[in-house]
Each structure stands twice: as structure tokens, then as C-alpha cells.
Amino acid sequence: MEEDVEEVPRDLAGELGMTRNDTIRLIVREWMEKNTYLPVHELDEDGDVMSRVILGGPL
DSSP: OOHHHHHHHHHHHHHHTOOHHHHHHHHHHHHHHHTTSSOOOOOOTTOOHHHHHHHTOOO
């Protein structure tokens, strides 16, 4: 990626305490859900969808 594009996930990863790859995975998944390429998953009682998305676990 170009440096200006590469800078955004790197900075966001630092703010979220995630790896660059996990941040990109989260961004892409949210974009796909928002644009109806993937079904939107509601939060469970613990509100723990994000960690399962990042770790690749079942939703």
C-alpha cells in the first residue's frame, strides 16, 4: 500500500491495541457487513463479537 494509506491502519492499530493485520481484518469485516456482503451479527450478552472477529472464532 502507499505510505499514506499504510499509515492509517498502523496508527489505528496502536490506538486499539491490536496488530496491524487484525485491524485491517476488522476494517474489512465491518465494511463487508455494512455493504451487505456479510450478514451483520448482533452482540451477545457479553458484547464480545469484536474479539471473536479478530481471533477468527465463530460468531
